[in-house]
Amino acid sequence: xxxxxxxxxxxxxxxxxxxxxxxxAPAKPSVPNIYLDLRTxxxxxxxxxxxxxFGSTSLSAAFEALASRRGASLPNGLPAAKSIAVDLPLxxxxxxxxxxxxxxxxxTTDIGGGWSAFDVTxxxxxxxxxxxxxxxxxxxxxxxxSTLTQSVPNEQGMTNSFxxxxxxxxxxxxxxxxxxxxxxxxTTTNVASQIASIRPNTILYAGGYYQWPSNWKFTGRLGVQSxxxxxxxxxxxxxxxxxxxxxxxxxxxxxxxxRLFGITxxxxxxxxxxxxxxxxxxxxxxxx
Numbered sequence: 001x002x003x004x005x006x007x008x009x010x011x012x013x014x015x016x017x018x019x020x021x022x023x024x025a026p027a028k029p030s031v032p033n034i035y036l037d038l039r040t041x042x043x044x045x046x047x048x049x050x051x052x053x054f055g056s057t058s059l060s061a062a063f064e065a066l067a068s069r070r071g072a073s074l075p076n077g078l079p080a081a082k083s084i085a086v087d088l089p090l091x092x093x094x095x096x097x098x099x100x101x102x103x104x105x106x107x108t109t110d111i112g113g114g115w116s117a118f119d120v121t122x123x124x125x126x127x128x129x130x131x132x133x134x135x136x137x138x139x140x141x142x143x144x145x146s147t148l149t150q151s152v153p154n155e156q157g158m159t160n161s162f163x164x165x166x167x168x169x170x171x172x173x174x175x176x177x178x179x180x181x182x183x184x185x186x187t188t189t190n191v192a193s194q195i196a197s198i199r200p201n202t203i204l205y206a207g208g209y210y211q212w213p214s215n216w217k218f219t220g221r222l223g224v225q226s227x228x229x230x231x232x233x234x235x236x237x238x239x240x241x242x243x244x245x246x247x248x249x250x251x252x253x254x255x256x257x258x259r260l261f262g263i264t265x266x267x268x269x270x271x272x273x274x275x276x277x278x279x280x281x282x283x284x285x286x287x288x
Contacts, residue, residue: 033093033258035284037101040086046272047080049238052201052227053268053276054185054247057149057163058105059085062121064151064159064189064198064230078237082110089124091282097130104152124149140170140180156192163187177211181221196237199228203245211253219249225268243269251280258287 041059045051051063062085089103102125108118126147134141145165151158167183169176183205189198205223222244229240251262262280267273 031286031288032095033091033284033288034286035091035282036103037089037091037280037282038087040279040281041084041276042278043083043085043274043276045081045083045274046270048077049227049241049270049272049274050078050198050230051081051083051274052187052225052270053245053266053274054203054205054221055145055147055163055165056276057147057161057187058087058122058124059083059107059276060187060189061149061151061159061161062105062107062109064161064191079111081112084108084115084118085121089126097133099128101126101128105149120152122149122151134169134171134176136174140168143167143169157196158192159189159198160192161187161189179209181205181207181209181219193232195234196230196232198230198238199240201225201227205245205247207247215253215255217249217251217253219251221247225270227270241269241271243271245269254287256288258282258284 041056043051043056043059045063051059053060063081063083085105085107087103087105089101091099091101093099102123104120104123106118107121108115110116124147126145128143128145130141130143132139132142143166145167147163149161149163151160163185164187165183165185167181169179169181171179173179185203185205187201189200191198203223203225205221207219207221209217209219211217224242225245226242227238227240229236230238245266245268247264247266249262249264252260254260259280259282262278264276264278264280266276266278268276
């Protein structure tokens with residue numbers, strides 16, 4: 001495609017490919033990609049709700065643990081909050097279909113009385129796998145991502161969150177530089193308390209992406225988020241809602257589709273808007 005775009009003779013490329021022997025084919029890397037997928041997150045949370053949205057399980061777990069521990073001392077319910085979180089999952093791209101990751105997350109929160117001390121607030125493990133790859137066919141690529149997150153410390157009121165994302169990616173060209181997306185995210189949370197409960201959160205969404213020849217990639221997702229609410233001691237801690245959610249991603253990729261830099265902006269109505277900005281700066285130990 002790049003040869004055509006630059007006006008170069010395609011016949012030369014085909015002739016070279018036909019004359020090359022199998023011994024000249026590039027060998028697959030023997031060592032997988034290994035990197036620290038560093039993510040820095042700033043979020044604002046309206047009063048009376050939790051930190052929800054696309055894939056923010058570690059941030060959600062921190063807010064949910066905060067809600068469970070402090071709910072009894074907050075007679076007016078959850079106040080508005082601001083948070084800065086850092087995710088540090090060590091990620092291994094086993095191959096072009098499967099990635100494994102696990103790590104810790106730390107955060108500092110301001111609920112009106114100043115910023116708390118920065119501390120480790122959760123750990124997580126997960127897997128992302130392509131159940132089916134389109135590879136130029138008519139059936140879209142189907143990807144499943146599952147993440148288990150537990151809040152820290154391990155005490156009364158801690159939370160376990162299980163987040164699952166099933167996404168369908170229909171590429172419109174062979175190089176998969178543009179296409180359509182659709183998917184569902186389902187998050188369940190268990191609280192280590194007999195008087196507290198957090199009901200599931202579901203997001204249905206659709207979107208698309210476009211990658212320029214310069215390897216900058218834009219992705220947009222628009223959907224509807226439905227949260228069942230949270231209770232503590234028989235009273236409502238966070239009200240249920242069904243509201244729109246929007247996520248926009250801008251990523252800088254290399255020629256092998258490894259992410260070099262990314263920034264994400266998210267707006268989720270709960271029903272008041274919650275804003276989240278994520279800076280993604282992966283640190284590679286091995287990059288193929």
